[in-house]
Amino acid sequence: MSTILDLATAEKEMALKWLEFTVAGFVKNMRQLRIKDTGALMASFKKQVIATADGRLQLDLSYALYGKFIDMGVGRGMGLGVKKGDDGFDRIRNSRGQLKRYGRKARKWYSKELAFQTKRLAELMSELHGTILISTVADALPTETIAITF
Template sequence: MTEEQLNQAQLKLAEQWLDITVTNFIENMRKLRIKNTGALMASFKKQVIGSASGRLQLQLSYALYGKFVDMGVGRGMGAGVRRGDDGYERIRNTRGQLKRRQRKAKPWYPKAIGYQTKRLAELMSELHGTLLISAVSDALPAQDVTLNF
């Protein structure tokens, strides 16, 4: 396997991994019922960046809102809404507490990214192991080798 073939194989593997990872994230969100407007699910952007030295960089981004959902934090109001504004009494009581249910963390991110990162490392190791085996088999002589101890 040549250097160019290895780079192409790595690029293809990275793109497939990103597709599967985003699919798993969206599946987790559906399972946890995180689909208020669907904006978080639609915000995923993925990109594979290659460099001249042959190293790949993967970029996966999503809306910042996803972190707040994951941790179960946030104000629960739109930006700029202050005490005394029209929307404030609709969302909070006079003591500033939310009128609706208490926020609850919905961990859609940590376990999935941990597993997916480990899986990517395994896949890349397997790809490089295959390359190593093919290089060694190409370097071996065509005849039988006998070893005397």
């Protein structure tokens, strides 16, 4: 029973550290790509680890929605209801419909980092489970010397 509690505690601690490290990676990517107009996106990260009744962990990582649009390179268009020929259209876009002032360019601060960190979390959790499994088996073995020949 204590091994199960130790495993749950170790999983939760690892998940919290992983969330901290992942958010730090996101902020580092935003600084490198100069995504810090107001700093609101960097400050919008909220993270939480929730342990469910069946022993599973749920990680909650949230941030401002417009951060995804920056990652995809979309947005910064016209207001709602502005049509070709309106004053707002000509002021913001050229005759081909392209933005005059802002060029949309995907700045991948989120997608690559999340894919890498998710894979890394899976590796860390499987390593943790393997280590605990080995220690549990070692504790359950008799104290006598066991010789295995191949």
